[in-house]
Amino acid sequence: MAQLFFKYGAMNSGKTIEILKVAHNYEEQNKPVIIMTSGVDDRAGVGTVSSRIGLERPAHPIFQGDDVFEQVKAINAGANCVLIDEAQFLTKAHVFQLAKIVDELNIPVMAFGLKNDFRNELFEGSKYLLLYADKLEEMKTICWFCAKKATMNLRFHDDQPVYEGEQVQIGGNEAYYPVCRRHYYNPPLDMLGK
Ligand SMILES: Nc1ncnc2c1ncn2[C@@H]1O[C@H](COP(=O)(O)OP(=O)(O)O)[C@@H](O)[C@H]1O
Ligand SMILES: Cc1cn([C@H]2C[C@H](O)[C@@H](COP(=O)(O)O)O2)c(=O)[nH]c1=O
Numbered sequence: 001m002a003q004l005f006f007k008y009g010a011m012n013s014g015k016t017i018e019i020l021k022v023a024h025n026y027e028e029q030n031k032p033v034i035i036m037t038s039g040v041d042d043r044a045g046v047g048t049v050s051s052r053i054g055l056e057r058p059a060h061p062i063f064q065g066d067d068v069f070e071q072v073k074a075i076n077a078g079a080n081c082v083l084i085d086e087a088q089f090l091t092k093a094h095v096f097q098l099a100k101i102v103d104e105l106n107i108p109v110m111a112f113g114l115k116n117d118f119r120n121e122l123f124e125g126s127k128y129l130l131l132y133a134d135k136l137e138e139m140k141t142i143c144w145f146c147a148k149k150a151t152m153n154l155r156f157h158d159d160q161p162v163y164e165g166e167q168v169q170i171g172g173n174e175a176y177y178p179v180c181r182r183h184y185y186n187p188p189l190d191m192l193g194k
Pocket of ligand 2: 011113117167168
């Protein structure tokens with residue numbers, strides 16, 4: 001029986017590289033997969049999954065009003081797996097459609113994304129994936145300032161940490177740091193030269 005997976009982790013925890021690895025493992029056995037990503041994140045261009053380690057691949061973009069169930073049926077209803085990056089930006093409806101892919105098409109869906117935003121609130125996609133996924137898995141990385149696990153994402157603006165603002169602001173290492181709880185509230189700015 002197929003399952004819906006939500007693999008969540010702070011920024012830089014290797015989510016995209018894991019997608020590329022899983023896709024490679026299926027494809028080298030001639031088992032096709034579908035790679036998708038939110039159309040909201042355009043860092044590497046809309047419809048691209050791109051890891052900091054330098055690897056990237058085209059992906060089917062998912063936009064606000066899209067029906068992901070119908071998209072997957074149209075692309076390849078016999079795919080072995082659906083891999084989704086930036087799942088935090090999905091809507092509640094998208095998450096229900098992912099569950100339908102699993103339950104009606106019997107295709108495993110692995111969604112990768114952030115759990116919490118820079119204010120430490122859940123994203124919509126993450127909230128419903130936490131509620132509807134069959135399996136949850138934490139992807140781990142270390143705090144920018146110590147050796148603890150990073151569970152939060154700290155946003156910077158003009159060299160200062162920010163805790164309020166619009167939830168969505170696309171960016172990478174120039175704007176966000178993965179941090180532990182202690183350093184989320186008290187980041188040692190001298191360690192950044194800020
Ligand atoms: N030059 C490198 N050599 C080895 N690992 C690297 C390199 N650059 C980045 N990485 C690893 O890639 C991971 C970030 O991967 P990425 O897929 O971009 O993460 P995420 O999608 O979670 O933000 C980090 O764990 C980092 O250790
Ligand atoms: C914390 C946080 C992140 N974002 C954006 C920033 C990036 O574009 C993505 C996450 O990228 P990842 O490295 O692939 O995990 O999400 C945001 O818009 N709002 C936030 O609070």
